[in-house]
Amino acid sequence: MIQTVNKNDVMQMTGLPKTQAQNLIKQAKLQMVKKGFQWYANKRVAQVPIKAVEEILGYQINTKNDIIEDVISDSVVIDKETFNDNN
Secondary structure (H helix, E strand, O other): OOOEEOHHHHHHHHOOOHHHHHHHHHHHHHHHHHOOOHHHHOOOOOOEEHHHHHHHHOOOOOOOOHHHHHHHHOOOOOOHHHHHHHO
8 A cells, every 4th residue: 555645646646737736745744844843844855644634625635546547447349350240
């Protein structure tokens, strides 16, 4: 399971645009500094704990893309000849 996320991860997992994802990471970094983790005060730190982001959003981020897995596991392969015979 993913423990830390950056803006690209947040964009992918939540669908937020780039600017909102960047702002979310900044907020999470500020929260971590308030909790006593001074390391997050460094502007070059781009990863934050996923729990910090979830606290701000108010919901748990699903780190696993269930939709793609379901589609892949339920997929059916149809060969060209069978498809053409039915049409």
